[in-house]
Amino acid sequence: MKVPFRLKSNKIDAIFHSTPSPLRLSHQSYRQTSSTHSSTRLNNLLNATLHTKNLKHATQIHTQIITNNYTCLPFLLNNLLSLYAKCGNINRSVLLFSTNHGGFKNVVIWTSLITHLSRFSKPFKALTFFNEMRSTGIYPNHFTFSAILPACADSMTVQHGEQMHCLIWKHGFQTDIFVGTALVDMYAKCTDMTSAERVFAEMPDRNLVSWNSMIVGFLQKKLYYRAVEIFREVRRQVSDSPDEVSCSGVLSACANMGCLEFGRQVHGIAFKLGLVALTYVNNSLMDMYCKCGLFGDALELFKTIGDRDVVAWNVVIMGCVHSGKFEEACRYFWFMRTEGIAPDEATYSSVLHASASLSALNQGTLIHDQTIKTGFMNNACVASSLITMYAKSGSLVDANRVFEEIQERNVVCWTAMIAACQQHGCANQAIELFEEMLGKGIEPDYISFVSVLSACSHAGHVKEGFVYFSSMTDVPGMNPGPEHYACMVDLLGRLGKLEEAKRFIESMPIKPDSSVLGALLGACRNYGNLEIGREIAKRLFELEPDNPGNYVLLANMLTRKGMMEEADEVRRLMGVNGVRKEPGCSWIDVKNITSVFTVHDRSHSRTDEIYEMLRKLEELVIRKGYKPETQFAINSVEGYKEQSLWYHSEKLALALGLLALPVGAPIIIKKNLRTCGDCHTVMKFASEIFGREIILRDVNRFHRFTNGLCSCKDYW
């Protein structure tokens, strides 16, 4: 149980005041070298220091123990060992234990050491000491088993826990409520809920902690409705009321299910039980409201919390990200820093996600600085987020720099870099990285396969794509999901194998979702196959009637074929379904200032120069053989279509880039929709005419234009 701070200091004062001179007061007393300390007084000092966790004082007490020849007293040895651990120095605990050859080591001291090693996430050391203890002839008791089981859970394999389970039976501790609960928790953490349930069912007595272990177990297994069931049973059957652990667990289940109604009920229960002021409950409540789409309610709670910990800030920052409020997410990050809260890897992961979504290179670089200042540069999760941020902000060079500097790369780091290459059109490099990762013995995960299959599709590597696709089943527990099928359809579609792609979809063991069908519709657009295109578009209209992209794609295909009436019909259907095309907008950063353009925009301070630049650009590209693709000017009156094309938002941003960015600097433009075909053509010409690198990030991918060519090879 945590001791409130006031109690701690009172207790220390009490000890000092009750201690006769020269021990009275304080810090002097720790340094006392005469042998005036009795073992009880030293123990009292040890207990007092346990609250202050002062390592220097601990060392001074240690000296006193040695001076007074008290090392043979088990309770002093044990308390000193615990004190070193609580001061954060487990190595000293181990050293004290291992070098105390003359001292008597009973089961209590062994258990104490095992407990601390377990808590310090040193499971293998804890297991080694457990075995050593047994080999010296000391039998483990119910305390020892409760202490060692969390280490078994932490050892990455259920086998240690299973062996321990056998030993528990052998020693007859299977009916102990603490041991039983620790067993349930161990199996749950090893995601073996069947065994956890069996142990739970066989327990002669259970308490709230046992029930909570089951709630958390189901939560970890993503069996959220089961976690809710257990919570309901606690309310019905258990004499104790749910506590903060039960509530935060069930709220997390509600959050992940998007179950607002029950989440609100739990809020009410927690309120009645007086639990809402507790940090864990508050954070879980905020997370539940965020994940259920009520960011405002979460924010209201956030404002009421007096003592916000890092998780509270993380929940709010992530809430902003989930609701598309990326600038706000960054603002909360800086606000948190001014409040003096130390970010953790989850904070960085969220705020870098926000920064990447904004393609805000400046913001991202400032956050990168923070990761270095706070010592997170070697954290694999943070480094992966940095790679993604740089890649999405248009800088593959910086992404690669971060990747090269990572000391220990895990699968997430590799995948982030593979995805970065793939998004920038460097498909072969992405495939090479994937192979290099395999060569290092790192097992690809679900997302690694999405990235490499996507790279195969961009590079047109059908054979390799199918080899990787079928190799997925070699990875235990891995099954291709919709994203993987979509990549394969894209791969076939890109090469014009539309019938084959259609047959592939029909043979899928899972129901094709919009990403799979969308990939085929995109291919139909590129190859002008109206027959399959119509059929797939119809299925997509039913599947996602609110997505304007599908209507626009089909309408453009029809316009291209001169089938104006049918194209109008599709646009009418769009209106009937209440779908509105999101207005296109593009933005570009010049000297830390972001300029945003919509079509025909004349709000910029340099508008006249921008329109003049576009007029010149038009002349230059026409000389190079440019022909306007008027089907992209769908909303214009006939005759004005060509002119209308010239004022698309990405062209306006390009013109500003040409005017305002220094010669040789890449022009980075961002767009909220897919880029238009005519703009794509003009960007290619412009990259050649001006000898400049133009990077256009649209809603789906990057287009990197150099020397008249695009990295997407005209397929997007």
Place this chain on the structure above:
DNA sequence: TTAGGGTTAG
């Protein structure tokens, strides 16, 4: 003098 359960992110 020793023991069991917790929120966020990827």
